[in-house]
Amino acid sequence: MENDPTRDPHSNQDWADKAADLVEQFATTIRRKGVEPLFRLGRMLSYGLIAVLVGTVVLLVTVTVVVRVLTDYAFAHHVWITYLVLGGINLIFGVFLINKMKSHDI
Numbered sequence: 001m002e003n004d005p006t007r008d009p010h011s012n013q014d015w016a017d018k019a020a021d022l023v024e025q026f027a028t029t030i031r032r033k034g035v036e037p038l039f040r041l042g043r044m045l046s047y048g049l050i051a052v053l054v055g056t057v058v059l060l061v062t063v064t065v066v067v068r069v070l071t072d073y074a075f076a077h078h079v080w081i082t083y084l085v086l087g088g089i090n091l092i093f094g095v096f097l098i099n100k101m102k103s104h105d106i
Contacts, residue, residue: 067082075081 070082071077071079
C-alpha cells in the first residue's frame with residue numbers, strides 16, 4: 001500500500017497533473033496575449049488592403065467615366081475643355097483645403 005497514489009499527496013501523478021496544468025496555462029496565456037492579437041492585426045491589414053485596392057479601382061473607373069461623359073456629351077469631343085473644368089474644380093478644392101489648414105494653424 002506504499003505505492004497507492006490516492007493516499008500519498010505528493011505522488012508522481014499529482015506532480016504530473018500540476019505540470020500539465022502549468023503547461024496548459026502557459027500555452028493559453030501565450031495564445032491569448034500573443035497569437036490572437038497578431039491574427040487580428042493580420043486580418044485588419046488584409047481587409048484594409050482589399051478595401052484600398054477596391055477603392056482605388058472604383059475611383060479610377062469613376063474618373064474615367066466622368067471624363068468620357070463630359071468630353072463626349074457636354075463639350076462635343078473637346079477634351080481640353082473637360083480638363084479645364086476638372087482642373088478648375090480641383091484647384092478650388094485645393095485652395096479650400098489650404099485655407100482650412102491655415103485656419104487651424106497646422
